[in-house]
Amino acid sequence: MDYSKPEIIEKKWQLEWENKKIYSQYQKNKEKIYILEMFPYPSGKIHMGHLRNYTIGDVVARFYRNNNFNVMHPMGWDSFGMPAENAAIENNLNPKEWTEKNIENMKKQLKSIGLSIDWGKEISTCSEEYYKQQQNLFLDFYKAGIVYKKDSYVNWDPEDKTVLANEQVIDGRGWRSGALIEKKKLSQWFLKITDFTKELFDDLKNLSEWPEKVKTMQKNWIGISRGVEIRFKITNTTDCINVFTTRPETIFGASFLAISVEHNLADLFEQNEEFRIFKEKCLKLQSQEIDNNEKLCFFTNLFAENPFTGEDVPIVFTNYVLIGYGTGAIFGCPAHDKRDFEFAKKYNFKILPVIEPPLDSKQKIPYVDIEEKAKLINSYFLDDLNPKIAQEKIVKKIEEKKIGKVKTVSKLRDWGISRQRYWGCPIPIIYREDGKIIALEKDELPVRLPEDIDLSKPGNPLDNHPTWKYTKCKKTGMNALRETDTLDTFFDSSWYYLRFCSPKNDKIPFDNKNVSDWMPVDHYIGGIEHAILHLLYSRFFCRALKKSSYNVPSEPFKKLVTQGMVCHETFKDNSGKWVEPHKVIKKENEYFYKKNGSLEVLIRGRSEKMSKSKKNVIDPDIIIKEFGADTARLFMISDSPPERDLEWSVEGIKATYKYLKKIFDFLKNDFTFIIEISNEKIKNFSEEEIKIFKISQKTIFEYTDDIKNYRFNTAVAKLREYSNVLQKTSLNKTLKNYCWSIYLKLISIITPHFCEEIASHSGFNKFVSELDWPVMNKDYLKEENVKMVVMVNGKKRGLVEVLSNTDQEKLIEIIDKEKNIFVSKKDKFKKIIFVKNKIINFVK
RNA sequence: GCGGCCGUGGCGGAACUGGUAGACGCGCAACGUUGAGGUCGUUGUAGGAGUUAUUCCUGUGGAAGUUCGAGUCUUCUCGGCCGCACCA
Incomplete structure (x- = not known):
C-alpha cells in the first residue's frame, strides 16, 4: 500500500460509497x-x-x-x-x-x-x-396576479437579439455578449417583484446569518428612500406635474422643473421634430456610455408655478432625470444639489442659496449636507430654522395645502422575464384569434420545446419555427398562436x-x-x-x-x-501577451520563458481570478489525476478563509500532497483503527501520555468549533499541530491507535478517501464516513497549569507558570519568590491589574 | 461621487468578547541522510542590538486619542479591493 496513485484509491472508495448508497439515506x-x-x-x-x-x-x-x-x-x-x-x-x-x-x-x-x-x-x-x-408555477402566478404583460422600453441586446433585465446590463453592455445595449419598446411578461419591495427590504434585517456585505448590496439595489411628492401647476393650464424630492425644504430655491424625456408630458411634443431628435439622443446616452455625465436640456416654453412663492419656473426636458425613479420629474435647486448646480451653470438658471452652511463648513456652493448648525435663508416662514426642522415644517404645510404627500420610492423595477430565445422554458400562454390572451390549463402542460429547430437565422427561433406556434384553443377550438418567448433562466x-x-x-x-x-x-x-x-x-x-x-x-x-x-499569478511578455504560469522559469525574482530557443524576460502581474483570457487557469481534472481529490480538497480548504480569495500555488498543492503522503506512510504499518478507548486504560497512562491524551481532547474541541464556524483554515492548522505532536512523541500502542483514529475521524470530512483507505488497511471494516463524530472527554479539557504574563506598566516582563485559577495574592507571592522577575513589593505600585489565568499588571 | 471591506514577516494567513503579536503552512537558510531525481530528517527564520541570556529595544500602512494594557475601540489620514453609479 502506498500513496503514489491516490486517484486509484479514490475511485475505489467512490464506487463503494455509491454501491452502499451511504449518501442517499435519510433518518x-x-x-x-x-x-x-x-x-x-x-x-x-x-x-x-x-x-x-x-x-x-x-x-x-x-x-x-x-x-x-x-x-x-x-x-x-x-x-x-x-x-x-x-x-x-x-x-x-x-x-x-x-x-x-x-x-x-x-x-x-x-x-x-x-x-x-x-x-x-x-x-x-x-x-x-x-x-x-x-x-x-407560471400559471399560478398568473392567477394570483403576480405575472402580467406590458409594453415597455427594454434593454435590447443587438448581438444576442434578446431582452435583458436591468441587472443583466453591466456598464451599458450585455452581461453575456458584451454588446452595447439599446432601448427598444416591446410587449413583455413581467413579475410583480415591486409588490414586495418593502418586505424584501425590511426582512433583510432578520437574515442574521447572511454576510453584511450581501445585505448591504441588496439594500442599495432596492434603494428605498423617503421623500415628498409635490404637485406643480403648469402655468396657464389646468395640468399638473408631480415631482419627487427628499429635500422639500429647499423648494424656495427651485429655479426650474426638470423632466425625463420618457415622462408623459413628452407626448405633447411627439410632433416636434427637434424634440424627437433630442429624445433619441437622451435614450442612447442613458443606455450606453456610463461615464458620460453630459447634461442635455430641451426648453419647452412651458412654465410651472412654485406652490409656495407663486413664481413661474421654466419646465425643461433632460437626460439626467430618470423615468424609473420617483415621478420622473424634479424641481431643480442648483444651490443645494450637485447635478442641478452643474445643469444650472451650463444653461444659466438662477442659483439661489436657501441654506446657509455653518461657518466652519468646508463646502461651498452647492452645499448639499444637512448639518445641525446650518440654517435656512431666503425661505420666508422657514428662515433661521435648521434643515431638519424646516423639512418637518414644510412637509406639514404641503399636506395642509393638499399639494402633495409623503412618499417612499424605490429603485426596484418589476422583473422582465421574457426572452426571445429557444433554449428556455416555454411560456404557457396562447394568443387567440379573437385577440384574447389565454393561459393554458394545467392538463395541457408541458408546452414542449420542439427538437427540430433552426438556430441559424437571426431573431427568435421559436417564432421562426414553421409550425410550432400554430395551435388551437382547447375550449373554443379557435385558432391561436403560442407565446414564442421563453423564460429568463x-x-x-x-x-x-x-x-x-x-x-x-x-x-x-x-x-x-x-x-x-x-x-x-x-x-x-x-x-x-x-x-x-x-x-x-x-x-x-x-x-x-x-x-x-x-x-x-x-x-x-x-x-x-x-x-x-x-486566483493565480499572471505573467506577460514584453509585447503584452499573457503567458501561462507553468511555462515560467523563476530565477531570483526574475522571470523568463523559452521562446524560439532563447530566454525572454517576463513581467509579473498581480494575482488574478483564474480566467482563460489571462491564461492562468488550472484544470481541476489534472490536479485530481496527479495528486488526488483529497489533496485538492485539503488545499482548497486550508489556505485561506472561505469568504476570501484563494491564492492557487503549485508549491501549496505539492506541500499538501506531501503532508498526506507522510501521514499515510507513517500509518500504513503498525496502526490499528479503533473507535473507543476505555477509562481503565486511560488511568494507566504515564504523565506524558496523559498530556497527549489531553491534547487530543483539546483538538477535538477546537477543530469542531472551527468547522462549525467555517474557520476551515484554522481547523486544519490545529489538525497539523496535532499530527506534528503525535509524530514526535513515542506513545503506547493503545494511545497511538486512539489518537490517530481521532485524527482520521476529524480529517475524514476533508479527505474522505484517504481516511477510508488507511482505516480499512488498519483492520476497520466499516466506513469512516459513516462514523459518529469523536466525543471529547470534558474532564481532560481543563488545564492544570497556566502561563501567566507578568507586566509592569503594561510591558511584558516575564512569564510564570502557575496552577490555573490562582488568585492575585497567591500569584504575587509566587512572583516574589521568582528572582528573575523584578517585582518585589506590591505596595510600590499604584495599582495592580489582575486577570485570572491571563495577566497581572503592576502599574507604578 | 456614494456605500462597503481590508492594510500584520519575503508570501498565504493566525491572534474568539482589548490581555504573551506572527499559530499553521509556503518560501528561504544551515546541517545531516540519500545519491537520478516532483527526495527525506533535524534545526533556524519579524527587524535590530547584545555582556550570547530564561537579555534588551523597536515593531500590525501613517498620525493622534481612550485604556493599567490596543493588531483589536475612537477620530483623522494614506493606500488597495469590491459593489452601485446623474436614484432627486
Missing part, C-alpha cells in the same frame, strides 16, 4: 439540515471555482452527517441558457445534445471529487419534468432548491409536506456574483409562492456563505 428521527451549493451551469467542464464551492459544501455536509443530523445535500443543473444555443450554432447540433453531454461529463468530474451528494435527487432545469412544473434558479424537496413528483412543483420537512436551506454556499440577482429573485419567489397559496417559508436561505474567487 427522520434525526434533526434535519439542508446543505446546498449553488448548482452549476453545465458549460462542459468544472473549474477551480466549482471545486472550491463544492468542497466547502461537502466538508460541511459530511460534518453534520457525522454529527447525527439528517442531511440533505443534493445537486442539479442550471441547464437552460444562451451558451447552449451558441454552441449549437457553432457545432451544428442541438442544444439538448450539447447540454446532456456536458452534464454527463461534469457529473463524472464532480464524482471524482468524492462529494457526499445524493444523486438520487438530481434535477436539471432543461428537463421536461422540471419545466413542466415551472409552467405550472433566473426564473429556473429561483425555485430549484424547493424542487429538491420532492424532485420526482410529476403532479406538482413541490410537495408541501416535503417542503416543510426540509426548508429553509440551512447553509447556502456560492459565489458573491449572485449577491443581488439570484438571491433577490429567490427571496421574491418564496413570497410570491406564499401569495399563490404554497406553503413555503418567506426566506429560502437561512445561512448564506459567499466564497471568494480562486
Whole structure:
C-alpha cells in the first residue's frame, strides 16, 4: 500500500460509497439540515471555482452527517441558457445534445471529487419534468396576479437579439455578449417583484446569518428612500406635474422643473421634430456610455408655478432625470444639489442659496449636507430654522395645502422575464384569434420545446419555427398562436432548491409536506456574483409562492456563505501577451520563458481570478489525476478563509500532497483503527501520555468549533499541530491507535478517501464516513497549569507558570519568590491589574 | 461621487468578547541522510542590538486619542479591493 496513485484509491472508495448508497439515506428521527451549493451551469467542464464551492459544501455536509443530523445535500443543473444555443450554432447540433453531454461529463468530474451528494435527487432545469412544473408555477402566478404583460422600453441586446433585465446590463453592455445595449419598446411578461419591495427590504434585517456585505448590496439595489411628492401647476393650464424630492425644504430655491424625456408630458411634443431628435439622443446616452455625465436640456416654453412663492419656473426636458425613479420629474435647486448646480451653470438658471452652511463648513456652493448648525435663508416662514426642522415644517404645510404627500420610492423595477430565445422554458400562454390572451390549463402542460429547430437565422427561433406556434384553443377550438418567448433562466434558479424537496413528483412543483420537512436551506454556499440577482429573485419567489397559496417559508436561505474567487499569478511578455504560469522559469525574482530557443524576460502581474483570457487557469481534472481529490480538497480548504480569495500555488498543492503522503506512510504499518478507548486504560497512562491524551481532547474541541464556524483554515492548522505532536512523541500502542483514529475521524470530512483507505488497511471494516463524530472527554479539557504574563506598566516582563485559577495574592507571592522577575513589593505600585489565568499588571 | 471591506514577516494567513503579536503552512537558510531525481530528517527564520541570556529595544500602512494594557475601540489620514453609479 502506498500513496503514489491516490486517484486509484479514490475511485475505489467512490464506487463503494455509491454501491452502499451511504449518501442517499435519510433518518427522520434525526434533526434535519439542508446543505446546498449553488448548482452549476453545465458549460462542459468544472473549474477551480466549482471545486472550491463544492468542497466547502461537502466538508460541511459530511460534518453534520457525522454529527447525527439528517442531511440533505443534493445537486442539479442550471441547464437552460444562451451558451447552449451558441454552441449549437457553432457545432451544428442541438442544444439538448450539447447540454446532456456536458452534464454527463461534469457529473463524472464532480464524482471524482468524492462529494457526499445524493444523486438520487438530481434535477436539471432543461428537463421536461422540471419545466413542466415551472409552467405550472407560471400559471399560478398568473392567477394570483403576480405575472402580467406590458409594453415597455427594454434593454435590447443587438448581438444576442434578446431582452435583458436591468441587472443583466453591466456598464451599458450585455452581461453575456458584451454588446452595447439599446432601448427598444416591446410587449413583455413581467413579475410583480415591486409588490414586495418593502418586505424584501425590511426582512433583510432578520437574515442574521447572511454576510453584511450581501445585505448591504441588496439594500442599495432596492434603494428605498423617503421623500415628498409635490404637485406643480403648469402655468396657464389646468395640468399638473408631480415631482419627487427628499429635500422639500429647499423648494424656495427651485429655479426650474426638470423632466425625463420618457415622462408623459413628452407626448405633447411627439410632433416636434427637434424634440424627437433630442429624445433619441437622451435614450442612447442613458443606455450606453456610463461615464458620460453630459447634461442635455430641451426648453419647452412651458412654465410651472412654485406652490409656495407663486413664481413661474421654466419646465425643461433632460437626460439626467430618470423615468424609473420617483415621478420622473424634479424641481431643480442648483444651490443645494450637485447635478442641478452643474445643469444650472451650463444653461444659466438662477442659483439661489436657501441654506446657509455653518461657518466652519468646508463646502461651498452647492452645499448639499444637512448639518445641525446650518440654517435656512431666503425661505420666508422657514428662515433661521435648521434643515431638519424646516423639512418637518414644510412637509406639514404641503399636506395642509393638499399639494402633495409623503412618499417612499424605490429603485426596484418589476422583473422582465421574457426572452426571445429557444433554449428556455416555454411560456404557457396562447394568443387567440379573437385577440384574447389565454393561459393554458394545467392538463395541457408541458408546452414542449420542439427538437427540430433552426438556430441559424437571426431573431427568435421559436417564432421562426414553421409550425410550432400554430395551435388551437382547447375550449373554443379557435385558432391561436403560442407565446414564442421563453423564460429568463433566473426564473429556473429561483425555485430549484424547493424542487429538491420532492424532485420526482410529476403532479406538482413541490410537495408541501416535503417542503416543510426540509426548508429553509440551512447553509447556502456560492459565489458573491449572485449577491443581488439570484438571491433577490429567490427571496421574491418564496413570497410570491406564499401569495399563490404554497406553503413555503418567506426566506429560502437561512445561512448564506459567499466564497471568494480562486486566483493565480499572471505573467506577460514584453509585447503584452499573457503567458501561462507553468511555462515560467523563476530565477531570483526574475522571470523568463523559452521562446524560439532563447530566454525572454517576463513581467509579473498581480494575482488574478483564474480566467482563460489571462491564461492562468488550472484544470481541476489534472490536479485530481496527479495528486488526488483529497489533496485538492485539503488545499482548497486550508489556505485561506472561505469568504476570501484563494491564492492557487503549485508549491501549496505539492506541500499538501506531501503532508498526506507522510501521514499515510507513517500509518500504513503498525496502526490499528479503533473507535473507543476505555477509562481503565486511560488511568494507566504515564504523565506524558496523559498530556497527549489531553491534547487530543483539546483538538477535538477546537477543530469542531472551527468547522462549525467555517474557520476551515484554522481547523486544519490545529489538525497539523496535532499530527506534528503525535509524530514526535513515542506513545503506547493503545494511545497511538486512539489518537490517530481521532485524527482520521476529524480529517475524514476533508479527505474522505484517504481516511477510508488507511482505516480499512488498519483492520476497520466499516466506513469512516459513516462514523459518529469523536466525543471529547470534558474532564481532560481543563488545564492544570497556566502561563501567566507578568507586566509592569503594561510591558511584558516575564512569564510564570502557575496552577490555573490562582488568585492575585497567591500569584504575587509566587512572583516574589521568582528572582528573575523584578517585582518585589506590591505596595510600590499604584495599582495592580489582575486577570485570572491571563495577566497581572503592576502599574507604578 | 456614494456605500462597503481590508492594510500584520519575503508570501498565504493566525491572534474568539482589548490581555504573551506572527499559530499553521509556503518560501528561504544551515546541517545531516540519500545519491537520478516532483527526495527525506533535524534545526533556524519579524527587524535590530547584545555582556550570547530564561537579555534588551523597536515593531500590525501613517498620525493622534481612550485604556493599567490596543493588531483589536475612537477620530483623522494614506493606500488597495469590491459593489452601485446623474436614484432627486
